[in-house]
Amino acid sequence: MVVVGVAVACSSVLFQTVTGNRILTPGIMGFDRLFVLIQTLIVYVFGALTLTTTDPRLLFAGQTAVMVIFSLALYRWLFGRDGRDLYVLVLAGVVFGTLFGSLSSLAQRLINPNDFVVLQDSLFAGFNQVDPGLLAFSAVLVAAMAVWTARLSARLDVVALGRDTALNLGVNHASVVNQALVVIAVMVSVATALVGPVTFLGLLVANLARQLTGTFRHRTVLPAATLLSVIVLVGGQAVLEQVFGMNTALSVIINFVGGAYFIALLIREPRR
Amino acid sequence: MIEIKGVTKRYGETAVVDDVSLTIAPGGVTSVIGANGAGKSTLLSIVSRLTPADSGTVTVDGLDVTTTPSEKLARRLAVLRQENHMSVRLTVRELVAFGRFPHSGGRLTERDLALVDEAIGYFELDDLADRHLDQLSGGQRQRAYVAMVLCQDTDYVLLDEPLNNLDRRHSVQMMRRLRRMADDYAKTVVMVVHDINFASCHSDAIVAMKHGKVIAQGTTEEMMTPKVLKEVYDLDIDVHDINGSRIGVYYA
Numbered sequence: 001m002v003v004v005g006v007a008v009a010c011s012s013v014l015f016q017t018v019t020g021n022r023i024l025t026p027g028i029m030g031f032d033r034l035f036v037l038i039q040t041l042i043v044y045v046f047g048a049l050t051l052t053t054t055d056p057r058l059l060f061a062g063q064t065a066v067m068v069i070f071s072l073a074l075y076r077w078l079f080g081r082d083g084r085d086l087y088v089l090v091l092a093g094v095v096f097g098t099l100f101g102s103l104s105s106l107a108q109r110l111i112n113p114n115d116f117v118v119l120q121d122s123l124f125a126g127f128n129q130v131d132p133g134l135l136a137f138s139a140v141l142v143a144a145m146a147v148w149t150a151r152l153s154a155r156l157d158v159v160a161l162g163r164d165t166a167l168n169l170g171v172n173h174a175s176v177v178n179q180a181l182v183v184i185a186v187m188v189s190v191a192t193a194l195v196g197p198v199t200f201l202g203l204l205v206a207n208l209a210r211q212l213t214g215t216f217r218h219r220t221v222l223p224a225a226t227l228l229s230v231i232v233l234v235g236g237q238a239v240l241e242q243v244f245g246m247n248t249a250l251s252v253i254i255n256f257v258g259g260a261y262f263i264a265l266l267i268r269e270p271r272r
Numbered sequence: 273m274i275e276i277k278g279v280t281k282r283y284g285e286t287a288v289v290d291d292v293s294l295t296i297a298p299g300g301v302t303s304v305i306g307a308n309g310a311g312k313s314t315l316l317s318i319v320s321r322l323t324p325a326d327s328g329t330v331t332v333d334g335l336d337v338t339t340t341p342s343e344k345l346a347r348r349l350a351v352l353r354q355e356n357h358m359s360v361r362l363t364v365r366e367l368v369a370f371g372r373f374p375h376s377g378g379r380l381t382e383r384d385l386a387l388v389d390e391a392i393g394y395f396e397l398d399d400l401a402d403r404h405l406d407q408l409s410g411g412q413r414q415r416a417y418v419a420m421v422l423c424q425d426t427d428y429v430l431l432d433e434p435l436n437n438l439d440r441r442h443s444v445q446m447m448r449r450l451r452r453m454a455d456d457y458a459k460t461v462v463m464v465v466h467d468i469n470f471a472s473c474h475s476d477a478i479v480a481m482k483h484g485k486v487i488a489q490g491t492t493e494e495m496m497t498p499k500v501l502k503e504v505y506d507l508d509i510d511v512h513d514i515n516g517s518r519i520g521v522y523y524a
């Protein structure tokens with residue numbers, strides 16, 4: 001849970017920095033569904049046998065590598081030209097999310113039933129049953145990414161000022177953005193592999209962290225967002241389990257609250 | 273020295289900067305004038321490596337701007353764009369302090385802080401230093417951006433319409449500051465200005481652009497003539513000597 005919290009928080013804050021806005025997150029742009037699609041396609045192409053016989057860590061590493069490549073491509077394509085309208089991007093995100101989702105279900109239909117059961121096991125791990133081997137591997141991966149991000153944080157502050165200002169201040173904008181995108185892709189992969197898509201959590205914690213700390217500095221915002229996200233996930237689940245005796249509803253609630261917040265942001269944001 | 277050799281930039285079919293070659297000597301203030309759309313901003317952003325040129329080379333002190341590492345260049349050349357927009361909220365002091373980033377990489381030293389305070393003081397931003405940029409008027413914001421660029425303390429300073437939104441007094445102050453940087457610290461200032469009289473009173477040389485080409489360049493005296501100005505602006509402008517400066521009259 002902590003691993004997921006770190007991954008979702010950091011990936012969302014980074015994504016907002018490199019795209020220069022406070023509304024888009026990897027979740028909203030359909031990156032997590034892209035990962036599900038990659039998982040599904042790998043089963044489709046190689047069959048469930050591969051899935052069960054290969055080391056899950058190796059499999060996961062492979063999926064993540066594909067994810068990194070596709071995320072970079074998707075980012076290039078969507079954000080390569082500047083001056084894109086925010087609403088167009090949000091719409092693109094919705095379309096991609098749905099598209100990746102539909103493609104996944106299509107592929108899932110086409111897979112033979114036995115394979116599908118295996119796939120479903122790995123897709124819908126949910127918040128409760130996580131493979132311990134994979135968890136340890138993910139934890140190490142996320143920790144490495146977090147260290148990488150921390151080392152980038154001063155330059156990320158400058159990148160948040162926009163491309164031209166960053167270049168003027170001597171920051172190699174393209175290189176920092178690419179590094180951030182790799183971190184984002186890996187973290188989204190980890191979070192999605194562990195608990196599936198939680199679309200709006202990242203948006204919620206990234207913006208709350210900025211509001212509460214009153215700054216955009218990554219040195220402050222990243223830990224704050226991480227903390228919030230862990231609190232929401234661990235605390236939320238504890239409350240649900242202890243008080244209401246429910247198990248699976250957490251992501252539903254997060255998405256409901258986060259979704260409402262997302263709409264509020266969209267309405268408030270002046271159109272540039 | 274800034275050397276621009278055969279620089280061309282096209283958007284679609286039209287060359288917005290068309291085979292421009294220009295040498296800007298170190299030390300001194302050079303103004304770039306020309307009508308809207310003449311290509312001034314585009315040329316400036318090519319020189320400051322923000323926009324890649326389609327052909328031609330730009331060197332600053334012999335360093336090719338497209339291949340020199342960005343951080344090395346940032347300690348030598350600073351640029352202010354015509355429009356500045358930030359998607360993050362930050363205070364005036366934070367913005368100005370970012371000007372020190374090329375030197376201190378995010379960890380401000382005593383000297384950095386002193387320079388930041390000096391710039392904030394000079395541009396009369398003391399009372400506004402802890403306000404967010406989105407809570408300022410247009411001219412106040414412009415002063416904050418210029419303060420950041422000057423805080424970078426580079427040998428070369430490129431400014432695209434630094435007088436944007438400024439009232440008369442702050443315009444004059446800004447110009448005096450640029451003049452002093454050139455005279456006392458041998459800095460090279462290149463700026464785009466629309467008010468030819470500011471260009472006339474405060475610069476050593478003027479470069480005129482039209483349709484992507486440099487159509488005239490020379491000392492202020494050579495350039496401030498009705499004939500040249502007519503050529504640049506397609507407008508009849510009387511030029512008078514007032515208090516030792518050449519002043520163009522074009523309001524009526």
Ligand SMILES: Nc1ncnc2c1ncn2[C@@H]1O[C@H](COP(=O)(O)OP(=O)(O)OP(=O)(O)O)[C@@H](O)[C@H]1O
Nearest residue numbers: 283284288306307308309310311312313314315354
């Ligand atoms: N990104 C772009 N795509 C297409 N055309 C562009 C682009 N940027 C600038 N132009 C065109 O290039 C020409 C030169 O623009 P530039 O901004 O350099 O003019 P300028 O001399 O700075 O004008 P102004 O005085 O209005 O600031 C203009 O005709 C403009 O329409």
Ligand SMILES: [Mg+2]
Nearest residue numbers: 312313354432
């Ligand atoms: Mg311009």
